[in-house]
Amino acid sequence: MTKPPELAPAGAAGEPDPALKAALAAAASRVETALDTLLLPPEGPEAPLFEAMRYATLGGGKRLRAFLVLESAALFKVNATCAARVAAAVEMLHAYSLVHDDLPAMDDDDLRRGRPSTHRAFDEATAILAGDALQTRAFEILAEPDTHSDAQARAELVLALAHAAGGRGMVGGQMIDMATEGQRLSEAEIGRLQALKTGRLIQFSAEAGAILGRAPHAQRQALAWYGRDVGAAFQIADDLLDALGTTEETGKTAGKDEAAGKATLVAVLGPERARAQALLLAEQAASHLEMFGEAAGNLRALARFVVARRS
Amino acid sequence: MTKPPELAPAGAAGEPDPALKAALAAAASRVETALDTLLLPPEGPEAPLFEAMRYATLGGGKRLRAFLVLESAALFKVNATCAARVAAAVEMLHAYSLVHDDLPAMDDDDLRRGRPSTHRAFDEATAILAGDALQTRAFEILAEPDTHSDAQARAELVLALAHAAGGRGMVGGQMIDMATEGQRLSEAEIGRLQALKTGRLIQFSAEAGAILGRAPHAQRQALAWYGRDVGAAFQIADDLLDALGTTEETGKTAGKDEAAGKATLVAVLGPERARAQALLLAEQAASHLEMFGEAAGNLRALARFVVARRS
Numbered sequence: 107m108t109k110p111p112e113l114a115p116a117g118a119a120g121e122p123d124p125a126l127k128a129a130l131a132a133a134a135s136r137v138e139t140a141l142d143t144l145l146l147p148p149e150g151p152e153a154p155l156f157e158a159m160r161y162a163t164l165g166g167g168k169r170l171r172a173f174l175v176l177e178s179a180a181l182f183k184v185n186a187t188c189a190a191r192v193a194a195a196v197e198m199l200h201a202y203s204l205v206h207d208d209l210p211a212m213d214d215d216d217l218r219r220g221r222p223s224t225h226r227a228f229d230e231a232t233a234i235l236a237g238d239a240l241q242t243r244a245f246e247i248l249a250e251p252d253t254h255s256d257a258q259a260r261a262e263l264v265l266a267l268a269h270a271a272g273g274r275g276m277v278g279g280q281m282i283d284m285a286t287e288g289q290r291l292s293e294a295e296i297g298r299l300q301a302l303k304t305g306r307l308i309q310f311s312a313e314a315g316a317i318l319g320r321a322p323h324a325q326r327q328a329l330a331w332y333g334r335d336v337g338a339a340f341q342i343a344d345d346l347l348d349a350l351g352t353t354e355e356t357g358k359t360a361g362k363d364e365a366a367g368k369a370t371l372v373a374v375l376g377p378e379r380a381r382a383q384a385l386l387l388a389e390q391a392a393s394h395l396e397m398f399g400e401a402a403g404n405l406r407a408l409a410r411f412v413v414a415r416r417s
Numbered sequence: 418m419t420k421p422p423e424l425a426p427a428g429a430a431g432e433p434d435p436a437l438k439a440a441l442a443a444a445a446s447r448v449e450t451a452l453d454t455l456l457l458p459p460e461g462p463e464a465p466l467f468e469a470m471r472y473a474t475l476g477g478g479k480r481l482r483a484f485l486v487l488e489s490a491a492l493f494k495v496n497a498t499c500a501a502r503v504a505a506a507v508e509m510l511h512a513y514s515l516v517h518d519d520l521p522a523m524d525d526d527d528l529r530r531g532r533p534s535t536h537r538a539f540d541e542a543t544a545i546l547a548g549d550a551l552q553t554r555a556f557e558i559l560a561e562p563d564t565h566s567d568a569q570a571r572a573e574l575v576l577a578l579a580h581a582a583g584g585r586g587m588v589g590g591q592m593i594d595m596a597t598e599g600q601r602l603s604e605a606e607i608g609r610l611q612a613l614k615t616g617r618l619i620q621f622s623a624e625a626g627a628i629l630g631r632a633p634h635a636q637r638q639a640l641a642w643y644g645r646d647v648g649a650a651f652q653i654a655d656d657l658l659d660a661l662g663t664t665e666e667t668g669k670t671a672g673k674d675e676a677a678g679k680a681t682l683v684a685v686l687g688p689e690r691a692r693a694q695a696l697l698l699a700e701q702a703a704s705h706l707e708m709f710g711e712a713a714g715n716l717r718a719l720a721r722f723v724v725a726r727r728s
Contacts, residue, residue, distance in 0.1 A: 148585060150609075155584055155592040206549060209522075211541035230522035234545070235592055238517060238552065239584035245556045246579030249572045258568040261560045264575050268557030273466055273550035274459060281466040281546050298461075 120416030126407040130173055133193070136186070137172035138164065140194040144247060158228045158236035159243070163201040166219045170340070170412075171196045174311035177404050178329050182319020191253045192263060192314050195244040199271055200307060202240035205233050207280065213366075241271075254318060262317050270310035279303025288367040296369050300341045301334070308337035312405075328394045332405065335391035340412040342384040345370040350377060351416070384413040431727030437718040441484055444504070447497070448483035449475065451505040455558060469539045469547035470554070474512040477530045481651070481723075482507045485622035488715050489640050493630020502564045503574060503625050506555040510582055511618060513551035516544050518591065524677075552582075565629060573628050581621035590614025594679070602680040610680070611652045612645070619648035623716075639705045643716065646702035651723040653695040656681040661688060662727070695724040 122130060141163050147156030172193035179189035208215040208223035209230060216226050225233035247253060248263040269275060279302030291299070312333025316326035348363045349372045363370050372380045391409040395402040433441060452474050458467030483504035490500035519526040519534040520541060527537050536544035558564060559574040580586055590613030602610070623644025627637035659674045660683045674681050683691040702720040706713040 148589070150593065151596040152584065152589040152592040152613075154596060155589060159584065202549075206545055209545065211520075211545060231595055232592070234517055234520065234522060235588050235595075238513075238548075239588040241549065241552055242579050242583035242588065245575055246583060249575035249579060256568075257572040260572040261568040261575070264556055264560035264572070268553050268560060272553035272557055273463070273470065277546050277550040277553065278459070278463040278466060281463040281543070282461065284542055284546075285462040285465060302463075 120414050122411045122415075123407060126404055126411055129177065129404045130169070130408075133173040133176045134169040136176065136190050137169055137193045137197055140190040141197060144191065144194050144243070145198075154228065154232055155235055155239060158224055158232045159198075159240050161227055162205045162224045162233075162236055162240065163198055166221070167197070167200075169193075169197065170408075171200055171308060171311040173408065174308065174333065174336075174405070175314045177402075177408075178312050178315025179318050181315055181325075181329075181398055181401050182321055184315060184318040188253055189315065189318060191247055191250075192318060193311075195247040195253075195263075195267070196307065196311050196314065198240045198244040198247075199267065202237040202244070203271075203276060203280070203307075205237040205240070209233060212280075212284070256320070259317055259320060263314065266310055266313060266317060270306035275302055275306040276304075279306070283368070286369060289369065291369040291374075293371065293374050296371050296374060297338070299369070300371075301338065304341050305334055305337035308340065309333035312336065325397065328397060332391045332394040332409070335387045335394070336409050336412060339384045339387035339391060339409065342371050342380050342387070343413045343415065345372040346377060346381060346384070347416070349373075381413075388413045431725050433722045433726075434718060437715055437722055440488065440715045441480070441719075444484040444487045445480040447487065447501050448480055448504045448508055451501040452508060455502065455505050455554070456509075465539065465543055466546055466550060469535055469543045470509075470551050472538055473516045473535045473544075473547055473551065474509055477532070478508070478511075480504075480508065481719075482511055482619060482622040484719065485619065485644065485647075485716070486625045488713075488719075489623050489626025490629050492626055492636075492640075492709055492712050493632055495626060495629040499564055500626065500629060502558055502561075503629060504622075506558040506564075506574075506578070507618065507622050507625065509551045509555040509558075510578065513548040513555070514582075514587060514591070514618075516548040516551070520544060523591075523595070567631070570628055570631060574625065577621055577624060577628060581617035586613055586617040587615075590617070597680060599678040600680065602685075604682065604685050607680050607682050607685060608649070611682075612649065615652050616645055616648035619651065620644035623647065636708065639708060643702045643705040643720070646698045646705070647720050647723060650695045650698035650702060650720065653682055653691050653698070654724045654726065656683040657688060657691060657695070658727070660684075692724075699724045 121127065145156060145160050145163065147153055147160065175193040175196055176189050204218060205224045207213050208218055209225055215223050217223060224236060244267065245264055248267060249260050253263070254260050271277065279299055282299045283303055286299070309330055310333070313326055313330045316329050345363060364373065371383065375383065388409040392406040395405055432438065456467060456471050456474065458464055458471070486504040486507055487500050515529060516535045518524050519529055520536055526534050528534060535547060555578065556575055559578060560571050564574070565571050582588065590610055593610045594614055597610070620641055621644070624637055624641045627640050656674060675684065682694065686694065699720040703717040706716055
């Protein structure tokens with residue numbers, strides 16, 4: 107089951123290989139276009155709400171989740187426009203969580219991706235409402251007939267995203283993160299926190315293609331496992347960057363987690379063992395995709411890249 | 418088209434007639450049970466999130482929206498358990514909007530239905546997350562197979578609720594409300610604000626039964642119009658109570674709208690013309706239901722009651 111070629115280190119600078127780099131750029135471009143179209147602002151005094159929704163979603167981010175939706179959908183030859191709508195919905199859901207996370211009552215972050223966070227660029231009330239409306243819009247898009255001709259697939263997308271994003275998923279993870287701040291958590295507790303807080307939405311993104319493609323259970327399950335493991339690897343890599351990277355390299359404030367008393371696997375295991383675990387998770391993620399052969403090349407390359415990246 | 422018997426004034430004390438009173442109590446009890454079941458808290462450090470979600474939804478409110486779902490569903494002999502799930506979803510959506518509305522950055526209300534608002538009973542961060550998770554749970558419930566055996570109906574419920582609740586619906590109305598505070602709005606502008614802020618969700622509630630019952634277009638449309646007019650009448654009645662009622666009678670701080678510089682139809686038209694308009698809207702609401710005959714008696718009685726009530 108070991109797949110050394112898939113786990114060969116990425117370029118020395120932590121750059122993705124050229125094919126993956128092109129696929130990531132293409133996914134970012136396609137989801138950007140979809141987001142722009144799906145967030146058309148109305149006229150009237152509510153216009154600032156839509157400006158804030160667009161500010162929070164357009165023009166930024168790695169678009170990891172969008173990439174996973176588009177690549178998993180491509181495995182089943184899903185119509186690209188339909189897949190881009192789902193990718194946009196996931197990015198809206200992700201963006202809403204960041205907008206609310208950054209609020210003064212939560213993480214109180216003034217910056218996001220090097221720009222003022224939404225409540226700084228607008229105001230707190232507008233940011234709260236923009237986050238709320240982004241969540242609603244995500245579910246609306248999934249339920250719209252343009253997303254899939256089969257209502258069964260649309261209802262399943264809504265159900266799976268809600269499951270990933272709600273109190274037993276992402277929001278539950280955020281609550282655990284807050285409730286346990288400053289506490290010493292076990293490795294298992296941190297794993298659960300992170301699986302909920304960031305893992306579930308990444309898992310949904312990888313699974314979404316199979317839902318869109320009405321894939322057999324085994325294929326959907328394989329993508330879900332892949333997404334779960336990529337999400338876990340991604341989180342450890344993120345924590346390693348925070349612990350070891352410099353602010354200059356990552357564009358984020360280094361050492362923020364430790365300063366905030368956040369429990370991470372890096373803190374519990376130490377950087378060496380944490381890095382080994384991330385590599386193992388990436389290998390495991392790639393191994394779930396064997397049944398898809400060459401078609402899953404970009405997804406396997408991504409698993410490798412998330413642990414090799416430098417920012 | 419005038420239907421004087423339907424618009425006969427309610428009891429002198431503004432009480433609903435006995436049949437309506439019983440139906441309202443039954444609806445409140447059924448949705449309470451459904452909410453309790455659908456918001457089972459998990460164990461673990463995220464438990465306070467679910468406590469806050471339950472605090473914000475259980476044990477209070479007129480349950481007007483739940484009543485509309487259950488009564489409209491009964492017109493089409495929809496399974497009562499399925500209808501109660503949709504009623505619970507609408508009440509969760511409504512509750513989330515109140516939790517976020519009450520936040521310090523929004524209306525900054527310490528009290529809700531005579532109890533500390535959610536961010537006072539818990540904390541701001543928990544209230545933000547509880548509102549977020551209530552919205553997610555509402556969509557999750559609608560998409561779950563237990564809500565309807567036909568995925569088409571589930572996807573339509575999600576779509577219609579999202580349309581009612583999002584940036585072009587309820588949240589858009591909240592944005593307008595904030596953005597125009599202290600401004601003098603025209604009658605048309607106030608009408609639009611209130612149609613979005615409170616009307617759309619009430620309209621969805623009345624329409625939901627037709628979606629669940631897979632009713633022909635004309636019947637769904639009739640219920641949507643009924644809901645729209647009941648919602649508008651309800652809002653004027655609410656504003657009249659705020660302007661003319663005493664704190665003792667209504668259980669709310671009287672004169673709050675005027676003090677906050679909120680634009681209401683009562684302020685623009687004066688209480689007499691506003692009251693006449695509410696009565697006209699109630700008559701119009703009832704008239705949309707003619708096709709349902711006796712079966713819509715409770716819905717017609719409700720239209721009468723929302724303008725007659727004293728609290």
